[in-house]
Amino acid sequence: MMLTTMEGAVLKVPPSFRTIKPNPNHTNRTFRTVPSATASAPAPLTTDTKLGPGSLGHLTRPDFPILHQELNGKRLVYLDNAATSQKPTAVLNALRNYYESYNSNVHRGIHYLSAKATDEYELARQKVANFINASDSREIVFTRNATEAINLVAYSWGLANLKEGDEVILTVAEHHSAIVPWQFVAQKTGAVLKFVSLTEEEVPDIEKLRETLSRQTKLIVVHHVSNVLASVLPIDQVVSWAHDVGAKVLVDACQSVPHMEVDVKSLGADFLVASSHKMCGPTGIGFLYGKSELLSAMPPFLGGGEMISDVYLDHSTYAEPPSRFEAGTPAIGEAIGLGAAIDYLSGIGMQKIHDYEVELANYLYENLRSIPNIRVYGPTPSKSINRAALCSFNVDDIHPTDIATFLDQQHSVAIRSGHHCAQPLHRYLGVNASARASLHFYNTKEDVDDFIRALSDTTNFFASFK
Numbered sequence: 111m112m113l114t115t116m117e118g119a120v121l122k123v124p125p126s127f128r129t130i131k132p133n134p135n136h137t138n139r140t141f142r143t144v145p146s147a148t149a150s151a152p153a154p155l156t157t158d159t160k161l162g163p164g165s166l167g168h169l170t171r172p173d174f175p176i177l178h179q180e181l182n183g184k185r186l187v188y189l190d191n192a193a194t195s196q197k198p199t200a201v202l203n204a205l206r207n208y209y210e211s212y213n214s215n216v217h218r219g220i221h222y223l224s225a226k227a228t229d230e231y232e233l234a235r236q237k238v239a240n241f242i243n244a245s246d247s248r249e250i251v252f253t254r255n256a257t258e259a260i261n262l263v264a265y266s267w268g269l270a271n272l273k274e275g276d277e278v279i280l281t282v283a284e285h286h287s288a289i290v291p292w293q294f295v296a297q298k299t300g301a302v303l304k305f306v307s308l309t310e311e312e313v314p315d316i317e318k319l320r321e322t323l324s325r326q327t328k329l330i331v332v333h334h335v336s337n338v339l340a341s342v343l344p345i346d347q348v349v350s351w352a353h354d355v356g357a358k359v360l361v362d363a364c365q366s367v368p369h370m371e372v373d374v375k376s377l378g379a380d381f382l383v384a385s386s387h388k389m390c391g392p393t394g395i396g397f398l399y400g401k402s403e404l405l406s407a408m409p410p411f412l413g414g415g416e417m418i419s420d421v422y423l424d425h426s427t428y429a430e431p432p433s434r435f436e437a438g439t440p441a442i443g444e445a446i447g448l449g450a451a452i453d454y455l456s457g458i459g460m461q462k463i464h465d466y467e468v469e470l471a472n473y474l475y476e477n478l479r480s481i482p483n484i485r486v487y488g489p490t491p492s493k494s495i496n497r498a499a500l501c502s503f504n505v506d507d508i509h510p511t512d513i514a515t516f517l518d519q520q521h522s523v524a525i526r527s528g529h530h531c532a533q534p535l536h537r538y539l540g541v542n543a544s545a546r547a548s549l550h551f552y553n554t555k556e557d558v559d560d561f562i563r564a565l566s567d568t569t570n571f572f573a574s575f576k
């Protein structure tokens with residue numbers, strides 16, 4: 111496999127690279143469910159009305175039973191939404207209803223339960239198609255998660271279409287799920303992976319991406335919203351440049367589909383993937399969107415039941431997409447749960463969710479910057495730059511896992527620490543890990559206030575040992 115980087119960005123570890131060792135100090139905790147968490151919310155740091163009482167976060171919080179509990183006597187503040195989102199009662203009910211009243215296998219039975227399960231499963235596919243404005247539900251393939259969806263494209267489209275010398279362009283900020291499958295394909299085909307670095311503003315440098323494009327480029331694999339930098343890429347622009355040289359574009363929309371309107375027609379994406387569990391749906395289900403003509407020309411990824419037309423002892427013929435790519439019994443209840451999540455999100459409105467999250471994102475960013483010796487990664491928000499509602503950061507001389515552990519055990523604030531499945535990006539940033547607080551529309555300003563207070567307490571605690 112040939113692996114090249116733009117200006118050696120991926121492989122070169124900056125001199126300031128710090129290997130930070132975590133403090134493996136864990137204690138047992140107690141869990142207690144409480145009727146209402148908002149009752150004990152502390153006084154806000156500011157009085158911004160869009161985030162005040164009656165905000166989207168305050169209105170939707172009651173829909174999420176898990177949020178209303180105490181850990182170690184403190185209300186739970188869940189700020190790990192980029193890893194997975196919480197599930198509203200509507201989704202829990204849809205799952206329960208499926209298993210209690212019409213659990214059955216799809217596409218194979220003529221009895222009532224099977225017909226009902228099939229209808230609901232296919233309705234869920236239609237809901238996904240409508241949600242991202244696909245032309246036809248047959249452009250939606252259900253997968254186990256976004257990772258499997260990317261592997262599907264890599265093993266099916268990639269192995270069939272890439273050859274030695276062809277180029278696949280990615281950015282250094284891609285999630286491992288969007289990098290590793292293409293390393294496999296590059297090893298097998300001799301295709302070259304090219305990685306685009308960041309601008310000074312710590313946003314993937316799409317001008318460099320444009321300069322890297324050539325007739326050798328066959329595919330661009332790019333995220334829509336970064337799960338570390340919180341940057342948002344102009345996918346429509348990238349797609350138009352790619353199409354000018356005859357390349358396809360695979361969009362990793364894991365961090366955009368749950369938070370904003372995503373319209374595959376206006377983006378022009380050839381492939382797009384997302385995971386249900388990040389969009390208030392169940393785990394175990396995700397989807398691949400692919401343009402009809404591309405999916406129709408692609409060979410199967412996995413062999414087995416459901417994906418065939420006819421099976422002979424020496425060969426088989428295959429079903430049309432999407433069945434061609436859904437071998438075996440699918441995650442039926444989970445797909446139906448995803449459909450319920452989409453109904454729930456659509457009921458609120460993705461624009462409304464996005465607008466609220468932009469406010470919350472700015473509030474988080476501004477308040478985080480008040481912590482001494484903090485470094486927040488990604489662009490500074492401005493009139494022209496919206497950040498997604500997450501912040502990855504480091505505080506001088508404190509390991510991010512120590513921060514996350516202290517926040518969890520002393521304050522019941524759940525954030526994430528580590529490389530967030532983006533090791534190349536962390537190397538590029540000169541660290542091996544960061545802490546990350548990530549929000550969703552059911553978070554409130556009080557959640558951010560609690561987090562900032564807890565972080566301030568944490569940094570003061572560690573500073574006291576100096």
Ligand SMILES: Cc1ncc(COP(=O)(O)O)c(C=O)c1O
Nearest residue numbers: 255256257285287337362364385
């Ligand atoms: C940007 C991005 N891409 C891909 C993935 C992989 O999603 P999954 O683990 O659900 O397959 C994630 C999950 O963290 C992500 O944030």
